[in-house]
Amino acid sequence: MRAKLAVYWTGSCGGCDVSFLELGPGLLDVLSQVEIVFWPALVDAKRQDLERLPPRSIDITLVNGVLRTEENAEMVALLREKSRFLGAYGACAHLGGVPALANQGNGILEAVFGPGFRPAPPFPEAPEDTPPDLLPEALPLDEVVPVDFVVPGCPPPAGLIARFFEAALSGGLQPGQVFAEEKALCEECPRVREERRISRVLRPHEVLPDPEKCLLDQGMVCLGPVTRGGCEASCPKAGMPCTGCLGPTPKAGDPALALLSALASLVRAGEEGEAAFPEENRILDGLVDPIGTLYKYAFAKYGRPLRRLARRREEVRA
Numbered sequence: 001m002r003a004k005l006a007v008y009w010t011g012s013c014g015g016c017d018v019s020f021l022e023l024g025p026g027l028l029d030v031l032s033q034v035e036i037v038f039w040p041a042l043v044d045a046k047r048q049d050l051e052r053l054p055p056r057s058i059d060i061t062l063v064n065g066v067l068r069t070e071e072n073a074e075m076v077a078l079l080r081e082k083s084r085f086l087g088a089y090g091a092c093a094h095l096g097g098v099p100a101l102a103n104q105g106n107g108i109l110e111a112v113f114g115p116g117f118r119p120a121p122p123f124p125e126a127p128e129d130t131p132p133d134l135l136p137e138a139l140p141l142d143e144v145v146p147v148d149f150v151v152p153g154c155p156p157p158a159g160l161i162a163r164f165f166e167a168a169l170s171g172g173l174q175p176g177q178v179f180a181e182e183k184a185l186c187e188e189c190p191r192v193r194e195e196r197r198i199s200r201v202l203r204p205h206e207v208l209p210d211p212e213k214c215l216l217d218q219g220m221v222c223l224g225p226v227t228r229g230g231c232e233a234s235c236p237k238a239g240m241p242c243t244g245c246l247g248p249t250p251k252a253g254d255p256a257l258a259l260l261s262a263l264a265s266l267v268r269a270g271e272e273g274e275a276a277f278p279e280e281n282r283i284l285d286g287l288v289d290p291i292g293t294l295y296k297y298a299f300a301k302y303g304r305p306l307r308r309l310a311r312r313r314e315e316v317r318a
Contacts, residue, residue: 005061163179
């Protein structure tokens with residue numbers, strides 16, 4: 001019998017749904033081994049169709065996107081009930097992703113739509129058309145329902161997608177499995193790292209990097225040392241720094257703190273002690289948007305201490 005597959009898209013750009021096409025001809029082999037029972041982006045399916053399915057009747061469910069609305073939370077809870085295995089597919093479901101950077105402040109709707117904006121009340125004539133309520137903050141999948149496995153990436157690269165389906169369709173899916181390497185992406189990167197001292201933090205548009213040398217050594221903020229491998233270092237090979245979409249390595253933990261430690265060693269001045277601070281601070285001041293750079297995908301997962309600190313500052317000012 002073919003495995004029953006569900007794919008659901010919550011709050012994201014839709015790139016994860018398209019990423020399956022990266023399998024190329026291999027996608028035909030996958031489709032020959034699965035029965036799609038629920039995939040709203042691909043086939044006509046409604047919530048009522050999902051509700052009618054027996055519990056645990058779906059073999060594998062892939063959820064992509066951050067959980068941002070009450071409806072998102074309700075749907076993944078329903079999918080969890082109907083599924084034997086449910087996994088986070090992509091960086092948004094895994095870590096919160098780029099949309100979760102909105103967790104930095106509470107006034108996201110007013111910031112986007114203008115002061116005084118409030119969501120519309122229920123429409124009496126068509127309540128089903130009323131926009132769902134927002135959750136208090138954007139959340140990764142595992143903070144709402146138990147997650148059995150993770151296929152990381154923004155979107156997941158073809159190699160990891162293939163590895164996942166090979167395990168899932170052969171019965172080799174293991175609870176807690178992350179379909180990426182435990183070692184850092186630097187292990188896959190052909191660039192040579194010498195851990196040189198840098199005198200300036202550069203953004204990608206400000207420099208044409210040397211194709212042989214480590215981007216971090218050249219002053220670009222590359223998260224390769226703290227990010228899981230598995231993408232074959234596709235961004236650094238193309239001259240772009242890694243932004244951390246496969247998530248931090250188990251040893252790294254909080255990716256921002258781990259990379260700041262690496263940066264601190266690269267900006268060290270020749271002088272010892274406090275005399276070096278002004279020069280080191282000058283270099284680090286070149287890191288534009290540190291939260292958006294170091295927590296580009298992981299702010300929902302690791303950025304709560306910063307948010308609590310911001311709230312305390314707001315309370316003190318008030």
